[in-house]
Amino acid sequence: MYNFEYSRAKSVADAAKAASGDAEAKLLAGGMTLIPTLKQRLAKPTALIDLNGIADLAGIKRDGNNLVIGAMTRHAEVARSKDVKAVIPALAHLAEMIGDPAVRNRGTIGGSIANHDPAADYPAGVLGLNATVITNKRQIKADDFFTGMFATALQDGEIITAVSFPKPDKAGYMKFKNPASRYAIVGVFVAKTGNDVRVAVTGAGAGVFRAKDLESALTKSFLPTAVEGIKIAADGLNSDIHASAEYRAHLITVMAKRAVVACG
Amino acid sequence: MATMIGTSVKRREDAKFLTGRGNYTDDINRPGQVHAYIIRSPHAHATLASVKTDKAAKRPGVVAVLTGADTAADGIGGLPCGWLIHNKDGSPMVEPPHPPLAQGKVRHVGDPVAVVIAETYAQARDAAEHVEIDYKALPAVSDASKAIERGAPQLHDEAKGNLCYDWHLGDKAAVDAAFAKAAKVAKIDLINNRLIPNAMEPRAALGEFNRATGEYTLYTTSQNPHVIRLLMGAHVLHVAESKLRVIAPDVGGGFGSKIYHYAEEAIVTWAAAKVNRPVKWTAERSESFMSDAQGRDHATHGELALDKDGKFLALRVSTVANLGGYLSTFSTTIPTWLYATLLAGVYTTPVIYCEVKAVFTNTVPVDAYRGAGRPEASYLLERLVDIAANVCGLDRAEIRKRNFIPKTAFPYQTPVALQYDSGDYPGCLETAVKASDYAGYDKRRAASEKAGKLRGIGISTYIEACGIAPSAVVGSLGARAGLYEVGTVRVHPTGTISVLTGTHSHGQGHETTFAQVVADALGVPMESIEVVHGDTAMIPFGMGTYGSRSLAVGGSAILKAVDKIVAKSKKIAAHLLEAAEADIEFKDGVFSVAGTDRSKTLGEIALAAYVPHNYPIETVEPGLDETAFYDPKNFTFPAGTHICEVEVDPQTGVVTVEKFTAVDDVGRVINPMIVEGQVHGGVVQGIGQALYEGCVYDPKTGQLLTGSMMDYCMPRADNLPAFSVGHHTTLCTHNQLGVKGCGEVGAIGSPPAVMNAVVDALKPYGITHLDMPATPERVWRAIHSARQPRAAE
Numbered sequence A: 001m002y003n004f005e006y007s008r009a010k011s012v013a014d015a016a017k018a019a020s021g022d023a024e025a026k027l028l029a030g031g032m033t034l035i036p037t038l039k040q041r042l043a044k045p046t047a048l049i050d051l052n053g054i055a056d057l058a059g060i061k062r063d064g065n066n067l068v069i070g071a072m073t074r075h076a077e078v079a080r081s082k083d084v085k086a087v088i089p090a091l092a093h094l095a096e097m098i099g100d101p102a103v104r105n106r107g108t109i110g111g112s113i114a115n116h117d118p119a120a121d122y123p124a125g126v127l128g129l130n131a132t133v134i135t136n137k138r139q140i141k142a143d144d145f146f147t148g149m150f151a152t153a154l155q156d157g158e159i160i161t162a163v164s165f166p167k168p169d170k171a172g173y174m175k176f177k178n179p180a181s182r183y184a185i186v187g188v189f190v191a192k193t194g195n196d197v198r199v200a201v202t203g204a205g206a207g208v209f210r211a212k213d214l215e216s217a218l219t220k221s222f223l224p225t226a227v228e229g230i231k232i233a234a235d236g237l238n239s240d241i242h243a244s245a246e247y248r249a250h251l252i253t254v255m256a257k258r259a260v261v262a263c264g
Numbered sequence B: 001m002a003t004m005i006g007t008s009v010k011r012r013e014d015a016k017f018l019t020g021r022g023n024y025t026d027d028i029n030r031p032g033q034v035h036a037y038i039i040r041s042p043h044a045h046a047t048l049a050s051v052k053t054d055k056a057a058k059r060p061g062v063v064a065v066l067t068g069a070d071t072a073a074d075g076i077g078g079l080p081c082g083w084l085i086h087n088k089d090g091s092p093m094v095e096p097p098h099p100p101l102a103q104g105k106v107r108h109v110g111d112p113v114a115v116v117i118a119e120t121y122a123q124a125r126d127a128a129e130h131v132e133i134d135y136k137a138l139p140a141v142s143d144a145s146k147a148i149e150r151g152a153p154q155l156h157d158e159a160k161g162n163l164c165y166d167w168h169l170g171d172k173a174a175v176d177a178a179f180a181k182a183a184k185v186a187k188i189d190l191i192n193n194r195l196i197p198n199a200m201e202p203r204a205a206l207g208e209f210n211r212a213t214g215e216y217t218l219y220t221t222s223q224n225p226h227v228i229r230l231l232m233g234a235h236v237l238h239v240a241e242s243k244l245r246v247i248a249p250d251v252g253g254g255f256g257s258k259i260y261h262y263a264e265e266a267i268v269t270w271a272a273a274k275v276n277r278p279v280k281w282t283a284e285r286s287e288s289f290m291s292d293a294q295g296r297d298h299a300t301h302g303e304l305a306l307d308k309d310g311k312f313l314a315l316r317v318s319t320v321a322n323l324g325g326y327l328s329t330f331s332t333t334i335p336t337w338l339y340a341t342l343l344a345g346v347y348t349t350p351v352i353y354c355e356v357k358a359v360f361t362n363t364v365p366v367d368a369y370r371g372a373g374r375p376e377a378s379y380l381l382e383r384l385v386d387i388a389a390n391v392c393g394l395d396r397a398e399i400r401k402r403n404f405i406p407k408t409a410f411p412y413q414t415p416v417a418l419q420y421d422s423g424d425y426p427g428c429l430e431t432a433v434k435a436s437d438y439a440g441y442d443k444r445r446a447a448s449e450k451a452g453k454l455r456g457i458g459i460s461t462y463i464e465a466c467g468i469a470p471s472a473v474v475g476s477l478g479a480r481a482g483l484y485e486v487g488t489v490r491v492h493p494t495g496t497i498s499v500l501t502g503t504h505s506h507g508q509g510h511e512t513t514f515a516q517v518v519a520d521a522l523g524v525p526m527e528s529i530e531v532v533h534g535d536t537a538m539i540p541f542g543m544g545t546y547g548s549r550s551l552a553v554g555g556s557a558i559l560k561a562v563d564k565i566v567a568k569s570k571k572i573a574a575h576l577l578e579a580a581e582a583d584i585e586f587k588d589g590v591f592s593v594a595g596t597d598r599s600k601t602l603g604e605i606a607l608a609a610y611v612p613h614n615y616p617i618e619t620v621e622p623g624l625d626e627t628a629f630y631d632p633k634n635f636t637f638p639a640g641t642h643i644c645e646v647e648v649d650p651q652t653g654v655v656t657v658e659k660f661t662a663v664d665d666v667g668r669v670i671n672p673m674i675v676e677g678q679v680h681g682g683v684v685q686g687i688g689q690a691l692y693e694g695c696v697y698d699p700k701t702g703q704l705l706t707g708s709m710m711d712y713c714m715p716r717a718d719n720l721p722a723f724s725v726g727h728h729t730t731l732c733t734h735n736q737l738g739v740k741g742c743g744e745v746g747a748i749g750s751p752p753a754v755m756n757a758v759v760d761a762l763k764p765y766g767i768t769h770l771d772m773p774a775t776p777e778r779v780w781r782a783i784h785s786a787r788q789p790r791a792a793e
């Protein structure tokens, strides 16, 4: 770890002020990604602005038909929340599948989507559920938020404050875990709201993406058999020592089918 | 008290470990201590054009920056190899230098190049970024089979074609003749995957030098401190043993990877004198991945000749073993004497021939890892036997039964040098078949199939050799050390006892087991016995812990010392009781005159021995403190049957272990709970090898692609079912305790059981072999390509 300045923000405004003054500063949420990066000397921020002291960034609220989850809400809290289980059980299930208990007790939804690891789970939930990312400056639709590998629409110093999820009729998430890291090799989030079906895929590509072939098939018939025969093209998918692009392509179909089954 | 043996006494060491009161090397801090950061090669293969340290030396807190030029100037030697192997033609193997800090060239990612010593570790790491190293990258080779091809990058000038040795064992002509007459032949080509040990505690070393006395002290994460003292003192630092103390305090797991003498141990000890301050180094986990000796890595072709009834006629094996970039301490013996000698297995195969080429590659050195050579042998043999069953159309249990060495045949001389002393292989199989509900398997398979899964069952009837070994025998095979063990039993004046052992406990529970053995032998409560290990200044000598030898060899040495204590005590008792020595009986801690009620306790004898007022001083020395060296008469031969059931998801290729039964013959069981724990741990590592673990180097660049837990998959609790562990015991015939060893059986017996089950599950697809680890993609691909119509064949 290189040396850096540390400050604990008392409010979002406070954090925004600190961040705006220093392009090399970093926000610190759960630290589950940032701290290992620092320890390996892969990043050299001038300052860490700790968000952990800002009480109103954490927590889960019901807002009409929506579920609003504060950026600093831990994965463990989402996993066991009665509200989340009642409104979008698939999201609680997604949070429960992240990492291990230590990671779930520290890691936050804001940190996860700001980081946009191509193998992370939350991006699939956010995109699949057509959620809205709320920042200190604006509201960003999920379709516009994730822009590429480790890339988002966030501007320098922009702070996610919450994510708002509309309630779907049905939703299901299936994750094929990397046996070593337990991140997603392929994760498929399926949600049906009225006639609208969204299928978001994580782990397989450079970032989370919507699988249009699967969406149109499921729009016609929301049944596991509807996706069974669909062959996803391997072009452009990730290939590494754990899974080739071809295998990932195959898993997208298998996981999509199982996610539809999980929708009940 | 004579019932201590066979009792699941709770481990006495656990209270301190579970409450964070262990004392590991990194917990030790010496006054004035400074910290070392080792700069390691980022290249798999490169020449070192220059290493410039002047800028780094000026950074804050830096005490010294030392390089290979400094070790050379000080005449520091290379890390020695402990076992000389001879080629087929009788010439000795190639032994290239293994400098602690690189000399002109680096040969694997992680090869130490320089050391930065500073007031704090962070300062050392900061300054390291200012050491300017000019690497000229060379082409690299990580695959041993490729490294012996013509035109492959060459690692050492001494080793033409990267070959360390080309060795063989057995009667080739007789084997060839048997194959010519065979009714059937079973064949296999397999890879035994390279593993990264990953002990929970990373390696660490703390060196200290006392200018007043000229004495060095090294605290290190070692399985055998005396061996480190010998190797480092005599070969590397040229320091007299009397001036070198090596302490291996609590050590958090080793699995073999902490046997060897590593560069960092020599570096901190040498540097401590140079900077005149204690120097500490503790590996980061990433460093462990690229600097702890790795395991396995064989490519093997095997053939088994059979007669028409499925009797084994001959076995022919050809192996290419990867040694990595340098020779680690015991690396050369693993793919030879600890491998080929086990190829008879539990079978009566009359003739066997094995040839092994050992090869240098641009990878981390390979050495013993839990099982060491024996897992490679049992995996090959047990896979081959399954294939033979297939070829002969026989049931897989039946073909084994037809070829087992019968219970009546002991001592049994194999065609590959070993003589088994005892065993009951059919009995182990029968017990395991019952314990695993083999008969109910078809029902379970039907249930799996109903759920859309494939199910398979696999058996492995393995043997291994432990308790290595008579010194004269290993000496004749090229070992450069003896393999006896040393035990001291020190009865103190008040009757409490210190047991000093040259073995080392780093998770095995010696403090408990050894105390049970001594409590039983001397008839005293366990609470009065303290087991001491891990310090060359306290323990007379020792060869350490590996090869499941601690109880069989170390325990035997302790018992020999106990016998000396008893013999001496009898003399003292005879004097005190005014009886003839021949009339003194010893039982349950009491010396009595036969047929009378006159007696003395061990405590009373001890007091008399240290306060010899009324004492046979003319014939018996005062004190009650005896040391024994025990040189084993033979190896010990644990064996057993492991039965595994797996389910395979044909959609994804995911394999899950549903049921695992281990029935082992480890000889007499001293503490059943500890043995069960050892079996569990070994089986988990074996399942790890079979399904999850695989060290991967980039074939083009030699970069380590599985350099962290994110990519190297260790098995975790949720990957495993509850195990059923049982015993079918025959006693070792040549040690007093009748013990054989239990540390490695799990890792040796389980991989073939798992893989035989996986292949069995895939049988409907015509699949006859799959290499480890059976990762989801590998399994899916096998299924997927079997489903495709076979093109252009």
Ligand SMILES: Cc1cc2nc3c(=O)[nH]c(=O)nc-3n(C[C@H](O)[C@H](O)[C@H](O)COP(=O)(O)OP(=O)(O)OC[C@H]3O[C@@H](n4cnc5c(N)ncnc54)[C@H](O)[C@@H]3O)c2cc1C
Binding pocket: A026, A027, A028, A029, A030, A031, A032, A033, A034, A035, A051, A071, A072, A075, A097, A098, A099, A100, A103, A104, A106, A107, A108, A109, A110, A111, A112, A114, A115, A119, A120, A121, A122, A154, A158, A159, A160, A161, A181, A182, A183, A184
């Ligand atoms: C062992 C391990 C296993 C894991 N397994 C999984 C898994 O299976 N699935 C999965 O999805 N994830 C996994 N993770 C990731 C983890 O769950 C976290 O989601 C992730 O580390 C980021 O969240 P964080 O709160 O820790 O963010 P931090 O590490 O603190 O920050 C990450 C990045 O986001 C930025 N950031 C944080 N908060 C905000 C904000 N409010 N506004 C703007 N930017 C912000 C930070 O500046 C930083 O750049 C794993 C992590 C570990 C260590």
